[in-house]
Amino acid sequence: xxxxxxxxxxxxxxxxxxxxxxxxxxxxxxxxxxxxxxxxxxxxxxxxxxxxxxxxxxxxxxxxxxxxxxxxxxxxxxxxxxxxxxxxxxxxxxxxxxxxxxxxxxxxxxxxxxxxxxx
Numbered sequence: 001x002x003x004x005x006x007x008x009x010x011x012x013x014x015x016x017x018x019x020x021x022x023x024x025x026x027x028x029x030x031x032x033x034x035x036x037x038x039x040x041x042x043x044x045x046x047x048x049x050x051x052x053x054x055x056x057x058x059x060x061x062x063x064x065x066x067x068x069x070x071x072x073x074x075x076x077x078x079x080x081x082x083x084x085x086x087x088x089x090x091x092x093x094x095x096x097x098x099x100x101x102x103x104x105x106x107x108x109x110x111x112x113x114x115x116x117x118x119x
Contacts, residue, residue, distance in 0.1 A: 001085070001087075001095065002036070002085060002086070002087050002088075003088055003089055003095040004088070004090065004091065005089065005090060005091060006089070019060075019062075019112075021087070021110040022111075022112070023107055023110055024110055028086060028112070028113050029112060030084060030112075031112050031113070031114065032055065033050050033053070033055060033059070034049075034050050034087065034115065035047075035050075035051060036115070036117070037049070038068075038079050038119070039068055039118075039119055040119065043076055043079075044065070044070055044071060045068055045069045046066075046119075049061050049062060050062065082118065085113070085116055086111055086114075087112050087114055088111030089110065
């Protein structure tokens with residue numbers, strides 16, 4: 001799971017507008033247009049994008065991490081299984097069970113289960 005904080009105290013609506021992620025209540029939707037990309041050689045998270053409906057071109061680039069963010073060795077086996085990555089936010093503070101539950105109960109937490117791409 002990758003959780004994201006808003007850029008500013010009042011920025012929650014602006015930060016999440018246009019992503020199209022549903023409010024995360026009990027069931028998390030999967031959307032194969034959202035892709036979290038990893039580099040297999042360097043074991044780094046490199047990019048988070050949304051593809052167009054035909055899934056043949058990038059429609060929105062949420063993050064391009066350049067050289068990438070290292071994935072801890074203990075988590076790499078999960079990446080290799082190409083399981084969905086959960087993206088969610090806005091979440092203030094650490095992604096604890098309490099903070100996630102509070103955001104869900106408040107109806108402010110949005111999320112999506114993405115496709116994993118290893119290059």
